[in-house]
Amino acid sequence: MKGWTAFWNILLKDMRTYYLKPPNISWGLIFPLAWTGMFFIKSGSGLESVLSLLPGVVAISVLFGTTSMLAVTVTFEKKGRSFDRLLLAPIPLELLMLAKTAGAILFGVANAFVPIILALFLADLSHVAWAAVVPAVALIAGTSTFLGLFIAVSVSEIFEAQTFSNFFRFPMIFLCGLFFPIDRLPVFLRPLSYLLPLTYGADILHGAFNARNTLSVSLDFVVLSVFCIFLFAWSLRNIKRKWIL
Amino acid sequence: MKGDAMIAIAVQGLAKRFGEVLAVADVSFEVRQGELFGFLGPNGAGKTTTINMLTGLARPDSGAIRIAGIDCASNPKAAQGLIGVVPDESNLYPELAGFENLCFCAALYGVRKKEREARAHELLETFGLAEAGNRKFAGYSRGMKRKLTIAAGIMHHPKILFLDEPTTGIDVASARQIRQLLAGLNKQGTTIFLTTHYIEEAERLCERIAFIVQGRVVRIDTVANLIEPVKEKHVMLLSVSNSMPEMQEKLTSAFPRLAFQSISDGQIRVESEEPIGVGPLVRFLEDLGVEVAEARRHRPSLEDIFVRITGIEAGAMKKEKEKAGGGA
Numbered sequence: 001m002k003g004w005t006a007f008w009n010i011l012l013k014d015m016r017t018y019y020l021k022p023p024n025i026s027w028g029l030i031f032p033l034a035w036t037g038m039f040f041i042k043s044g045s046g047l048e049s050v051l052s053l054l055p056g057v058v059a060i061s062v063l064f065g066t067t068s069m070l071a072v073t074v075t076f077e078k079k080g081r082s083f084d085r086l087l088l089a090p091i092p093l094e095l096l097m098l099a100k101t102a103g104a105i106l107f108g109v110a111n112a113f114v115p116i117i118l119a120l121f122l123a124d125l126s127h128v129a130w131a132a133v134v135p136a137v138a139l140i141a142g143t144s145t146f147l148g149l150f151i152a153v154s155v156s157e158i159f160e161a162q163t164f165s166n167f168f169r170f171p172m173i174f175l176c177g178l179f180f181p182i183d184r185l186p187v188f189l190r191p192l193s194y195l196l197p198l199t200y201g202a203d204i205l206h207g208a209f210n211a212r213n214t215l216s217v218s219l220d221f222v223v224l225s226v227f228c229i230f231l232f233a234w235s236l237r238n239i240k241r242k243w244i245l
Numbered sequence: 246m247k248g249d250a251m252i253a254i255a256v257q258g259l260a261k262r263f264g265e266v267l268a269v270a271d272v273s274f275e276v277r278q279g280e281l282f283g284f285l286g287p288n289g290a291g292k293t294t295t296i297n298m299l300t301g302l303a304r305p306d307s308g309a310i311r312i313a314g315i316d317c318a319s320n321p322k323a324a325q326g327l328i329g330v331v332p333d334e335s336n337l338y339p340e341l342a343g344f345e346n347l348c349f350c351a352a353l354y355g356v357r358k359k360e361r362e363a364r365a366h367e368l369l370e371t372f373g374l375a376e377a378g379n380r381k382f383a384g385y386s387r388g389m390k391r392k393l394t395i396a397a398g399i400m401h402h403p404k405i406l407f408l409d410e411p412t413t414g415i416d417v418a419s420a421r422q423i424r425q426l427l428a429g430l431n432k433q434g435t436t437i438f439l440t441t442h443y444i445e446e447a448e449r450l451c452e453r454i455a456f457i458v459q460g461r462v463v464r465i466d467t468v469a470n471l472i473e474p475v476k477e478k479h480v481m482l483l484s485v486s487n488s489m490p491e492m493q494e495k496l497t498s499a500f501p502r503l504a505f506q507s508i509s510d511g512q513i514r515v516e517s518e519e520p521i522g523v524g525p526l527v528r529f530l531e532d533l534g535v536e537v538a539e540a541r542r543h544r545p546s547l548e549d550i551f552v553r554i555t556g557i558e559a560g561a562m563k564k565e566k567e568k569a570g571g572g573a
Contacts, residue, residue, distance in 0.1 A: 003355065010353075091322070244303065
């Protein structure tokens with residue numbers, strides 16, 4: 001019970017303190033919307049393209065939102081040494097890091113629904129398989145958050161975290177089938193696509209919005225879950241190794 | 246380790262290396278329950294590394310730590326539940342108000358909302374911060390930040406409190422208030438482990454003191470026992486505006502019962518088993534052509550013992566630390 005009191009308060013504090021920080025607004029909200037606008041204009045096909053663009057926009061909104069949030073919540077507090085307070089608290093490291101990442105996961109989920117709500121006014125979403133969209137968004141948010149955690153643990157400055165995040169984020173925009181189908185990529189790049197977690201998340205979303213998934217949805221969920229667990233476990237290992245010297 | 250029930254902190258053979266640097270080497274000591282224990286040493290002596298290992302922020306390369314009988318290697322989180330930590334930096338959350346910071350810190354230890362709010366109000370009052378409770382921590386002065394950081398460390402009523410340089414870089418009035426609060430906490434039964442470079446602070450507050458130099462504990466004893474060898478000594482400090490070659494030799498042959506030591510440029514320390522007459526000394530120096538700007542009697546203190554044991558000038562250590570801390 002004591003652990004959950006700590007969990008809840010860490011989550012609340014992060015949400016209140018960091019959700020409106022400039023990096024979260026610029027990278028988490030403005031950038032995905034600007035990116036979408038660019039694709040929308042480039043497609044030239046008017047409102048019909050909204051539905052085909054939506055899965056990609058949702059996925060990058062989650063990816064950029066969660067990784068930006070983690071760069072702020074973890075890197076900023078580590079730099080100011082207030083993170084030491086959390087490490088000194090009598091709660092298991094696993095629970096502590098779940099509390100620290102829960103705010104980012106929720107932020108990612110909220111980010112995902114920004115383009116979806118906009119699309120409600122522009123296109124017919126009555127056929128969308130929401131039962132797949134909601135867990136997919138949550139899993140993409142979890143995986144992206146733990147990727148952000150992995151990055152945040154590897155650096156010491158916020159700007160380094162943002163830069164290092166872009167090393168993963170920008171290739172993912174092109175390689176994960178968000179806006180370009182993977183089978184249209186050069187053959188030598190395709191194996192790389194399947195090493196990136198967002199490929200599986202985007203595939204579920206393409207299936208849910210347009211019935212255009214290329215892999216089995218269950219396989220997508222399993223692979224995303226494995227990525228989630230692996231990235232979280234790896235980050236915990238790095239925290240123990242790097243931060244508890 | 247005998248009498249474990251009465252031992253709050255037991256450390257045996259603690260060692261820590263950072264690359265080529267041996268930060269802490271074979272450190273062993275015990276702190277009794279309810280004791281105020283001082284850990285004194287210059288910058289880089291290994292004080293913070295030791296505290297980090299004791300509180301679970303660093304892993305020892307070797308050695309054993311028991312907090313209230315709990316083995317920290319096998320059950321670090323149980324030990325952390327019993328302790329409060331005040332780090333050398335005021336590391337609360339700049340975006341949160343003072344009151345919110347205190348409540349958040351107590352929540353980390355599972356303190357319920359009603360209880361932590363009441364405790365936060367009580368501590369803000371005690372530390373003279375009640376009016377600043379709703380202001381953001383980022384806008385606090387250095388002294389206020391330090392006080393709030395100490396308050397955050399005791400929000401959950403810890404049995405053992407670790408304080409790393411609690412009064413460094415703050416004004417005299419705040420430092421005095423913090424010392425009074427620490428003494429009060431200790432009277433109420435809290436075991437306190439205090440690192441400081443202010444020797445007079447340690448002398449005033451602590452029951453026992455450990456001197457640590459280059460990662461090794463060189464002496465542990467009660468303040469009374471430490472001061473014993475110099476208690477009866479008479480010491481005088483002479484400030485001279487100019488010195489001359491062989492001055493010390495000339496003084497020694499003229500006053501064979503006195504011990505002279507040149508402690509810095511223009512400062513001579515005179516030590517004797519008997520009271521020292523100022524007049525003959527000043528006249529002798531003036532006859533040599535040395536002008537005496539000041540002659541003052543000095544009460545032998547822990548500082549003399551520290552200098553004797555460690556070979557480190559306490560004044561230099563203090564200046565160095567204050568320069569680093571940027572405080573008054």
